[in-house]
Amino acid sequence: SINSINKHHSIIVSAPTGSGKTLVADYVIDKAINDGKKVIYTAPIKALSNQKYKDFLKQYGCEKVGLLTGDEVINPDADVLVMTTEIYRNWAITNSIKDLYYVIFDEIHYINDIERGSVWEESIIFSPNSVRFICLSATIPNVDEFASWIEKIKDHKVDRVKHDNRIVPLEVSFYDEELGITTLEKIREYANIPSYYKLYNLKEKNKIPFPNHLHLAELVKCPCLFFCFSRKVCEKNALELSKKFKKTDPEIQKFVSKKLRDGYDLSKFKSARLLREILPKGIAFHHAGLLPKLKEIVEELFAQGKIKYLYATETFAVGINMPAKTVCFEGLRKFNGVTFSSITSKEFFQMAGRAGRRGIDKKGYVIPMINRKEFSYSNIKNLTSKDTEPLKSKFKLSISAVLNLINQHSQKEIDIILENSFYTFQKKENFEVIKRRFHNLIKKLNKIGYIENNKLTDKGYFASKLFVDEIVLTEIFGTELWRNMDQYMIILAISSLIYEPRRGSKIFGKRFTSTEKGLIHNLKPILESKVENIKILAPLIFSIFEKQDFFEVCKASNFDEGDLIRLISQIMDRMNQLFNSVEDKTLKERLESSHDMLRMLIEEVS
Structure with missing residues (x-):
């Protein structure tokens, strides 16, 4: 290299x-x-x-x-x-x-x-x-x-x-509730015995005991990183395991208490109190719904070797260099937003790769829990043997890319650039698909007045500096529509465009005054179905202006704190993009003051 x-x-x-x-x-x-x-x-x-x-x-x-x-x-x-x-x-x-x-x-x-x-x-x-x-x-x-x-x-x-060989080799085993830590072949052998169900008086396959993380935790070598595909399960499992331990580490207790009181009092948050309870026992959880400062506390203690069991979602496997002796999996299936499906071999090895600490361990142990109800030997064997998933193009031609191509290149140059995609390289006939999408977008942009005579209009130039929700943001902020919008309305409009509710998420209270009604009336043709989010989000966004304190704002919904920070960060990102697009001084000032208010809100807990 x-x-x-x-x-x-x-x-x-x-x-x-x-x-x-x-x-x-x-x-x-x-x-x-x-x-x-x-x-x-x-x-x-x-x-x-x-x-x-x-x-x-x-x-x-x-x-x-x-x-x-x-x-x-x-x-x-x-x-x-x-x-x-x-x-x-x-x-x-x-x-x-x-x-x-x-x-x-x-x-x-x-x-x-x-x-x-x-x-x-x-x-x-x-x-x-x-x-x-x-x-x-x-x-x-x-x-x-x-x-x-x-x-x-x-x-x-x-x-x-x-380089395919790991410095610390992996040993992949599997956990079955009856057999314990074993091989996949042994599980297949038992699952195929015809008399098995009669022997254990199990009339149906789904009556087989579900693998229990507490039983596996007793058998593994620590430190153990336990991947779960649900935030709630991470917290629930960590709390369940902590009940098995009585001894606490006073040093960890002191460290956590100091960190929680340092600056903004994080102990007001339920997740912080739960971590304060279980961390002294050497147990923790880590997921994207946590406050950044809480994640830092967990990461710091894990890096110091103070945490024996860490229940985490797959985000912990992205980039953060924090290996463990053992990596366990709650299962090998996850919810993809629509249904449950198997994780990919790349996802498996991205997480399994955290097993084995260089210079400390001779090998890293990887142990997925197997639910016989969903057992498929060939699927699990293929998934856990080797990462066979190649890099494959997911190329989509964005509106901002099309506008910038028109603004900066001749048609001949555009054809060369479109032909340069990995999508086309992997399959030559894909070039026609890309060209078709490009020309369809050109037609659409001509029709709505973003391109004229193969050149960008004022609206087209405005949209070319945006990289997400280009048309909607341009129709609101690249026209005169924003002039009747104050800070609250600007943030509410942008948040309504971004918001994608998680399962079970709720916003408490109601707020539907003439302000929200007027905003819905003006933005319905632009936001379309997203306009309903104005009514849903109004109590939450208004609480930002009313309270201007993150803990108080959190009371307006049941969102995980990390999700609320992410929503606010996304609003700030759109504001940054708009700030670079707009020339009107008044709008720049409104965007800047709104951005500063949101930044100060989350700064104290980030």
Whole structure:
């Protein structure tokens, strides 16, 4: 990898967790700083961006490092910039990248993500040809295909660094409620015995005892990372296990109490009180619904080896370098928003890869719990034997991409760019699909007045600086519609566009005054079905103005605190995008003051 960087080549590093991939990123950053060049490090999630920013601050100092996420901008002219991949994509599309040496894509396998995968592809396609890439992932089965694509469209050498052997090998076993920790073959053997159900007086298959995490916890070697695919299950299981322990660690107790009282009193939150109860016993939970400061407490104690059992959702496996001796799985199926389905081999090995601590463990233990009711030997065998899932294009042509293509390129250049997608590279006939989508979007944008005579109109230019909900935001804020909207109405309108309720989420109270009625009347043709969110969200958004205290605002709904912070952060992100699009001074002031109010609300608990 170092030789490749010295030759100014791009590199794709496919190597297991703990094998030193981050050293490649560290080397290129050191080299860039010494040579006075710029490097961008991108991460798939904000939490990982924040963690990397803190790491780089310690290494290089605050003058050299900057952070850009949807709701936060720190030192944007720094030599080393940490940002979410979406921010980098936005820069690339608008041709805002100058004098960049390397861009590092951590967790490049996110290109497979159905919702967001296109962001990684667009980031590579729209990057200037002078930029070089470092793509990092634990496993890329089709690394040669991916490298060949980049070589073809960027006309420079892409080196492959592929390493399949783990420094700490994994031992995969399975937990069955009757057999204990065993092999998959042994479970199949027992599941196929005809007299089995008679022997245990089980008339139906679904009467077989469900595997119990408490029984497995007694058998595993610690520290143990226990993946669950539900936040509630994480908390419930951690609390159940804590009841089995009486001894507490006074040092942890003291550490947690101090952290909870440091600044904003976090002990007011139920999740904080629950953690305060179980952490001294060496047990914890970690998920995206927690306050950032609570996640930091858990991560710090886990890194110190003070936590023996950590129940976590899969977000813990993204980038955060916190291995354990044993990784357990509550199951191998998760809810995808519609139904329950099996996790992929890539997801399994992303989580399983956290087993085994380099320099400490001779092997890492991986133990999924098996529910015989859903047992399928071949499916589980395929899933847990090897990561066979290749990188596959999820390319979607966004409206902002189309508008920027029209604004910056000739038709001939546009055809070349569209042909450069990984989607087309993987299957030549896909080019016609992309061209069709492009021309359909052009027709739509012509019809609604964003393009005229193959050039952007004022509305088209406004929308070209937005990267999500481009048309809706333009129709509200790129016209005169916003003039009758105060801060409350602006935040309510933007939040209504973003809000996607989780199962069981509730907002308490009602607020339906002439303000909300007027907003619904004005925005119904634009927001369409989303206009109903105005009525739903009004009590919550109004409480932000009325209370201006995060704990008090939380009382307006049953949202997890982390989800409320995420909603507010997304509103702030849209405001940042709008701020860069609008020219009207009054609107800029309203957006800026609204953004500042939201920032102060979540700053004290983030």
